[in-house]
Every structure is written in structure tokens, then in C-alpha cells.
Amino acid sequence: MPNLSMFFMPLSCVAVMPAYNEEGNIDRVVADWTRELDRLFGDSYRLVVINDGSRDTTGNLLDTLAGKYSRLIVHHQVNQGHGNTVMNGYKLAVEMDTAYIFQTDSDDQFEATDFSKLWDRRHESKFILGFRQVRHDSVYRLWLSKTAVFLVMTLFSIRLKDSNVPYRLMEREFLKQLLPMVPKGAFAPNICLSILAARHKQPLLHIPVTHRQRVSGTAIVSKALIKGCIKSLGDLFRLRATL
Numbered sequence: 001m002p003n004l005s006m007f008f009m010p011l012s013c014v015a016v017m018p019a020y021n022e023e024g025n026i027d028r029v030v031a032d033w034t035r036e037l038d039r040l041f042g043d044s045y046r047l048v049v050i051n052d053g054s055r056d057t058t059g060n061l062l063d064t065l066a067g068k069y070s071r072l073i074v075h076h077q078v079n080q081g082h083g084n085t086v087m088n089g090y091k092l093a094v095e096m097d098t099a100y101i102f103q104t105d106s107d108d109q110f111e112a113t114d115f116s117k118l119w120d121r122r123h124e125s126k127f128i129l130g131f132r133q134v135r136h137d138s139v140y141r142l143w144l145s146k147t148a149v150f151l152v153m154t155l156f157s158i159r160l161k162d163s164n165v166p167y168r169l170m171e172r173e174f175l176k177q178l179l180p181m182v183p184k185g186a187f188a189p190n191i192c193l194s195i196l197a198a199r200h201k202q203p204l205l206h207i208p209v210t211h212r213q214r215v216s217g218t219a220i221v222s223k224a225l226i227k228g229c230i231k232s233l234g235d236l237f238r239l240r241a242t243l
Helices: 026-041 058-068 082-094 112-119 139-156 172-181 189-199 222-242
Strands: 011-019 045-052 072-077 098-104 127-132 167-171 205-209
Touching (some): 011 026, 026 058, 045 082, 058 072, 072 082, 082 189, 098 112, 112 167, 127 189, 139 222
Parallel strands (some): 011 045, 011 098
Antiparallel strands (some): 098 167
């Protein structure tokens, strides 16, 4: 468990990052994000990386990096999948004394320098989304993303440009209000959170961010993605029944 004494410091932002089998990326990703967040906030931030039971050396590398970067908090857990890991990260972050919570992934497909595009517009909405104008993913991922966008529009009349984008800035108190409404065990909780934010009258700012080709690490295979899409459909129907 992370050092809880670090949770009670006034912070501008806490960045949440799930990690699974990212030994080829994690050193570079943590360095890039630490550099950018240092530039913007100095000591007034924390980077929380949740190691989701990685089977490679990701966990050991993170422990080493925690000794190098004083604002890095590492949390280890048994493997629970990306959705549960993101939710665990959010739950850790909302207990910290911070104004904003940001979430991204550890696969090195996003630019840390794009963060300021969202930060500079934080006063326009409590829930700000990046979107991948040019997306470098498999055909399966692109198709499933379009399917999710269609389902959200059909079931909720909400237009998402990038349904499950892991690049989002949220006001802490607002996120804390939304988290209990996410269906338990949701495969893609970020989709549910976007729907809930829109239903709570927040403008969903969609800000273009850079997306790069994955060069290392473990991506979810097509069969698992299809199963996840089916589970997400059930999550959306459960969410719709509660709204």
C-alpha cells in the first residue's frame, strides 16, 4: 500500500495511471510525465501508478522509480483488469487533498505535453476529455470504439467523440460524486463516467490529443476485446436502468 501520510497534502492535481506488463515503457512514461507535471506544478502533484499484477518486471521497475521520483506513488494489486484498476486509482485519488484528478495509460501512446491543453481549460468544465484525432490502434479496437459511440448515442443521446479515451481531467469533488454511480465491476468505467458527467449537466469538452503507435507492452487481444464489448453493453443497460 502507498504511504497514506502523502495523501494529506494540498495538491493541484493527482494523475492516475494503471500499468500491466509495461516493462518496455514504464521507465520512459514515468520520466515523461514527471517532467511535465514538475514543470506545471512543482511539488503540488502526485503521480499514482497502479501495478495490476504485472507478470513481467513492471512492478520491480516501479519500486525502483519510486525511489528516484519523490512525487511518484506506486500501488501493487493482484490482477483485476484495466477497468477495476482505473476505478481503484480513482478511489485512491479522491481520498487525497487535490483539486483535480487526471487519468491516462502507461502504454506510451500519449504525449505528456498535451496535458496542458486540458489543464488550461479546466475552468470551462468539471469533466474534460481528450480525443484521438488520428488513432493508432488495431482494426478491432477502432470498430469497437465506434460501436461504443453508437451505443451511447442510442441509449443516452450523448455524443462522445472518443468513448473510452484514457486522457481525462476531472474536478475531484465532482468525480467523487460520480464514482458510486458506476456499475460495480464495469469493464469500461470511463464510458460510464462520461455519461454520468453529461447527465449532471457538465459540458464534455473534447480536446484533440496526440496518439502514437504502441511499440512495447501488452495490448488486449481481439477476442478479449469482443468479450469486453459485450460486458460493456450490459454495463450500459444497468446504468441506463438507474438513471
